[in-house]
Amino acid sequence: MLNDLRQTxxxxxxxxxxxxxxxxGQADPAGPAYPVFITRPEDTEQxxxxxxxxxxxxxFLTRKEIRAMxxxxxxxxxxxxxxxVVLAVESQIDRQSVVVIGMACNGVGQPSLxxxxxxxxxxxxxxxxxxxxxxxxxxxxKDRYAELAEMMSKSASERLAYWGQELSRCVxxxxxxxxxxxxxxxxxxxxxxxxQVIKTSATTMGNLAWQINRAFHLAxxxxxxxxxxxxxxxxxxxxxxxxMLAQATEEQFDYRPGMDKxxxxxxxxxxxxxxxxxxx
Amino acid sequence: xxxxxTKHDFEPKIVAYVCNWCTYLGADxxxxxxxxxxxxxxxxxxxxxxxxxxNLIVKAYEMGADAVLVSGxxxxxxxxxxxxxxxxxxxxxxxxxLEGIGFDMRRVHFTWISAxxxxxxxxxxxxxxxxxxxxxxxxxxRKLLEAPVC
Numbered sequence: 518m519l520n521d522l523r524q525t526x527x528x529x530x531x532x533x534x535x536x537x538x539x540x541x542g543q544a545d546p547a548g549p550a551y552p553v554f555i556t557r558p559e560d561t562e563q564x565x566x567x568x569x570x571x572x573x574x575x576x577f578l579t580r581k582e583i584r585a586m587x588x589x590x591x592x593x594x595x596x597x598x599x600x601x602v603v604l605a606v607e608s609q610i611d612r613q614s615v616v617v618i619g620m621a622c623n624g625v626g627q628p629s630l631x632x633x634x635x636x637x638x639x640x641x642x643x644x645x646x647x648x649x650x651x652x653x654x655x656x657x658x659k660d661r662y663a664e665l666a667e668m669m670s671k672s673a674s675e676r677l678a679y680w681g682q683e684l685s686r687c688v689x690x691x692x693x694x695x696x697x698x699x700x701x702x703x704x705x706x707x708x709x710x711x712x713q714v715i716k717t718s719a720t721t722m723g724n725l726a727w728q729i730n731r732a733f734h735l736a737x738x739x740x741x742x743x744x745x746x747x748x749x750x751x752x753x754x755x756x757x758x759x760x761m762l763a764q765a766t767e768e769q770f771d772y773r774p775g776m777d778k779x780x781x782x783x784x785x786x787x788x789x790x791x792x793x794x795x796x797x
Numbered sequence: 798x799x800x801x802x803t804k805h806d807f808e809p810k811i812v813a814y815v816c817n818w819c820t821y822l823g824a825d826x827x828x829x830x831x832x833x834x835x836x837x838x839x840x841x842x843x844x845x846x847x848x849x850x851x852n853l854i855v856k857a858y859e860m861g862a863d864a865v866l867v868s869g870x871x872x873x874x875x876x877x878x879x880x881x882x883x884x885x886x887x888x889x890x891x892x893x894x895l896e897g898i899g900f901d902m903r904r905v906h907f908t909w910i911s912a913x914x915x916x917x918x919x920x921x922x923x924x925x926x927x928x929x930x931x932x933x934x935x936x937x938x939r940k941l942l943e944a945p946v947c
Contacts, residue, residue, distance in 0.1 A: 714850075762893065764893075787879065795892060
């Protein structure tokens with residue numbers, strides 16, 4: 518599998534099909550892998566792929582610095598492949614000019630991350646090629662959202678208190694935003710100060726407003742790669758916020774972002790038959 | 798103000814985000830018709846319900862609102878053809894997020910009020926004010942606001 522990957526990357530660079538291969542490198546086999554940007558065929562030996570390859574590398578596709586490097590090939594796991602689909606649907610990348618190398622993945626992390634335990638895309642979809650083999654098994658919707666169901670069994674005041682407690686640790690480093698492949702706005706609403714929508718100081722209220730903003734800007738777009746949760750230095754379980762909206766999107770619109778490359782984005786369209794039982 | 802008005806211990810602050818073309822004119826008509834409604838409501842006029850950013854709703858609570866009303870044209874009546882349909886879809890999801898975070902959903906109201914429905918506007922405002930008064934100040938949220946910075 519690793520040889521296939523290096524061979525493919527070498528070939529792509531040697532044939533000048535791409536200018537840069539975005540992949541994973543690793544200095545210490547016990548430590549986490551990190552993103553590498555390979556521009557010369559002889560450097561492809563640096564590429565690795567194993568259960569320490571956490572990063573969702575598609576986040577680099579929309580970065581100016583990477584765009585300046587020319588045509589890119591990017592390594593994706595099953596979950597990351599979904600963000601390529603969303604980026605293409607939202608016209609952020611020209612899908613034809615990016616080579617997407619899918620890596621069969623049996624889950625990352627030791628023990629496996631929460632997302633991997635309910636993953637049904639071990640084999641990446643909508644990629645240009647897939648390297649390796651992995652078995653996919655269907656996951657029932659209720660299992661995907663089991664973690665959320667546990668939290669929703671608490672009362673509203675308890676939930677608000679929980680988030681108040683959790684978000685009081687947030688230092689507003691915006692790592693959750695920087696690492697997110699779907700947060701590609703050149704100017705974020707959180708950085709605007711005329712008018713200031715979200716308080717910049719790290720008060721509990723400002724943190725809550727920021728997280729509501731972040732979660733809702735990802736409503737029906739978040740592919741659930743959980744990079745925000747991994748990147749959070751305060752260890753806040755941001756995954757739960759994303760799950761709330763993912764579940765609602767699946768229940769109400771039968772839509773899972775990044776699964777179907779031809780489906781209309783939920784908040785980009787409407788139906789006159791949308792339910793309005795909550796509107797008087 | 799009628800003389801029969803009773804004094805209350807708690808006057809709720811209610812923020813209403815309304816669209817320029819329907820609900821705002823409905824409120825205007827309520828005024829011209831001398832329909833009386835509680836002064837607890839603060840009306841903020843926006844071009845369309847499609848323009849009502851969810852951040853505004855959060856902001857209202859942040860600034861001490863006890864309840865929020867969001868109101869616009871009935872489906873099919875939007876001045877910009879489809880702004881309210883887009884808004885409706887957004888609220889469908891936004892409500893879920895608010896509920897998940899633990900907002901008191903009895904304090905967020907959505908209505909359609911047309912430019913002719915002055916009576917409905919009056920009823921909605923009376924209804925929301927009474928409901929919110931019964932609920933009392935939004936204490937859970939105040940606690941968050943006053944939480945110390947770590």
